[in-house]
Amino acid sequence: MxxxxxxxxxxxxxxxxxxxxxxxxxxxxxxxxxxxxxxxxxxxxxxxxxxxxxxxxxxxxxxxxxxxxxxxxxxxxxxxxxxxxxxxxxxxxxxxxxxxxxxxxxxxxxxxxxxxxxxxxxxxxxxxxxxxxxxxxxxxxxxxxxxxxxxxxxxxxxxxxxxxxxxxxxxxxxxxxxxKLPQRVNAPVRVAATGTSPSTDHHPAAAPVQAPSPFKDRRYLLLTALCAVFGMQFSLAEVGVPLWIAQNTAAPTALVSVLLILNTLIVVIFQIPLARGTGDVQKSGKVITLAGMLMAIAAITYALAGGVPVVPAVLLLVTAATAHAFAEVWSQAGSWGLSFELVNDLNPGAYQGVFAMGAGLGAMCAPFVVASTALKFGFLGWVALALIFLCSALAIGVIAKQEVRRMSSALQAVPPA
Known part of the structure; x- marks a missing residue:
């Protein structure tokens, strides 16, 4: 390792x-x-x-x-x-x-x-x-x-x-x-104008190369916003589903714990193998699109669990939670790939900071969105959530396709050696 x-x-x-x-x-x-x-x-x-x-x-x-x-x-x-x-x-x-x-x-x-x-x-x-x-x-x-x-x-x-x-x-x-982390995790050291060797843990006094601000990178900001929207699925699992089960289904409340354990097991078992290959932009876009479809299916299935007897309610909720967990695994892998590959190499930390800000804002807004859709309007609210997840995933897929085309054009523009 x-x-x-x-x-x-x-x-x-x-x-x-x-x-x-x-x-x-x-x-x-x-x-x-x-x-x-x-x-x-x-x-x-x-x-x-x-x-x-x-x-x-x-x-x-x-x-x-x-x-x-x-x-x-x-x-x-x-x-x-x-x-x-x-x-x-x-x-x-x-x-x-x-x-x-x-x-x-x-x-x-x-x-x-x-x-x-x-x-x-x-x-x-x-x-x-x-x-x-x-x-x-x-x-x-x-x-x-x-x-x-x-x-x-x-x-x-x-x-x-x-x-x-x-x-x-x-x-x-x-x-x-x-x-004990090695020095290579630090930003590249730039030699000062005097030619003296700076400390391996500090930048020299020389002016650094100006890196573009991630706040001016509209493509990355759009990716961040869309991933933040899709990231509301975490709050759906933590807030929306438990309240839906307790207030709107015949399933026992104890099922909430079972579904959380199921989610944890799926993430632990499948996150590493299903993340393989998502460092490729094209595959990242595809798996996020797949995640969007699974989340839409999960949302509709959660909705169908309302107003039915105990046994079908439990089966529907377990099915929805399984689809939800795999959507989480694929969406995380895809978003990681894109959030890394679309950064500027001069300041990856700033880009990752912006991406983390977006995730935090999404997490803050998510409880209000879930409460004002699924928990307030029932089936129609769940349909709205399904469309939100699907549309955000499809839009992320479009960004990935545009980046693939850009990379292909850049390679074609390079003259042969």
């Missing part, structure tokens, strides 16, 4: 166990231990998410300017410290500050990690690395969620705090391997 990928896998495997604990117990801790109301918790989550959207670009931009290795180490350590502070929070203000800090450095670290992958690997290897890390992340978060059961079983404030501190320590342990 490549040294960079090996280090990132080790760091992810350890740290995401701690993150899984926090994802499982944080909301319960805020409401039942600290005593925040549901509305206060929602405000905190909303504001902190907005902060994370803003810092995504900052992390990617800085990864093009200073040592990405050191930057990632510092950001991950800061996130671990912020998570540890949850155990000592006492009121709305302290929780808001902690949540905003954790979200800010967490989003920046994610963008930095993507910049490192963009720089350390080429072509298909980039998508393969993302697929491996996503699989490891799912496994680790599942393990963390299992460990969080200790606090849930004990159901005491002290147990919650001990488990959260333990999770923060585990997170810190996952930060240590990052320091």
């Amino acid at each position: 490549d040294p960079v990928l090996r280090i990132l896998v080790l760091a992810t495997l350890i740290s995401r166990v701690g993150r899984g604990v926090f994802l499982t117990v944080t909301v319960l801790y805020l409401t039942f231990v600290i005593g925040l109301s549901v509305s206060e918790t929602a405000v905190i989550l909303g504001i902190s998410s907005a902060v994370g959207v803003l810092t995504s670009y900052v992390g990617g931009h800085l990864a093009d300017r200073i040592s990405a290795r050191r930057l990632l180490f510092v950001l991950l350590a800061a996130e671990g410290f912020a998570l540890a502070c949850y155990a000592f929070a006492a009121d709305f203000t302290s929780v808001l500050i902690i949540a905003c800090t954790a979200s800010a450095v967490g989003s920046a670290s994610n963008a930095t990690r993507m910049a490192i992958i963009a720089r350390a690997f080429e072509g298909p290897a980039r998508v393969s690395a993302r697929a491996v890390l996503r699989t490891v992340t799912n496994i680790s978060i599942a393990l963390g969620a299992s460990f969080a059961g200790v606090a849930l079983l004990a159901d005491s404030a002290q147990a919650y705090r001990i488990v959260m501190l333990g999770a923060a320590i585990v997170y810190f342990l996952g930060v240590i391997p990052v320091w």
Whole structure:
């Protein structure tokens, strides 16, 4: 295994166990231990998410300017410290500050990690690395969620705090391997005008080559927006489907957990093999188009589960969740390929930061879109969601085809040697 990928896998495997604990117990801790109301918790989550959207670009931009290795180490350590502070929070203000800090450095670290992958690997290897890390992340978060059961079983404030501190320590342990990343993950060093050799971890004082701003790249911005729209399928699984099952179907509410486990298993088993080849722009476009079709089928099938007896409802929901999970796997692989291949090589970090910003904005808007379509209008709302997913995927496929034509024209324009 490549040294960079090996280090990132080790760091992810350890740290995401701690993150899984926090994802499982944080909301319960805020409401039942600290005593925040549901509305206060929602405000905190909303504001902190907005902060994370803003810092995504900052992390990617800085990864093009200073040592990405050191930057990632510092950001991950800061996130671990912020998570540890949850155990000592006492009121709305302290929780808001902690949540905003954790979200800010967490989003920046994610963008930095993507910049490192963009720089350390080429072509298909980039998508393969993302697929491996996503699989490891799912496994680790599942393990963390299992460990969080200790606090849930004990159901005491002290147990919650001990488990959260333990999770923060585990997170810190996952930060240590990052320091061993090789120098090649940093932006290329430019020699100063004096001819002196700069430090391997810092850029010299000479003015860098001017890189184009991703905010002026309309094609990349359109890709980012469309991927953000399709990315609403995550919120559909986390918010829309559970509420639809509980309020509009005869299926038992416990099926929600079964469907989440099914999703995790499919991602863990199939993400790596189904991501192969999506470093190619043409294949990326094709698999995202396929994902759009599957998501449209899933949305309609979810809708059909409403108003039918228990057994057919369960069968329809399991079928929809299976199609949904494979759509997630293919859409992620395809979007990774395009988000890497359409960047400018002078500043891949800034481009990845913009892409992460789009994903964050999509995640913020998704609950409102799901609530105002499927949960409000039932079958017609699900049809609307199906069209949204299908149209966004088809539009991404068009961008991929245009890029393939552009690459073909560029090759034809190169004179033979």
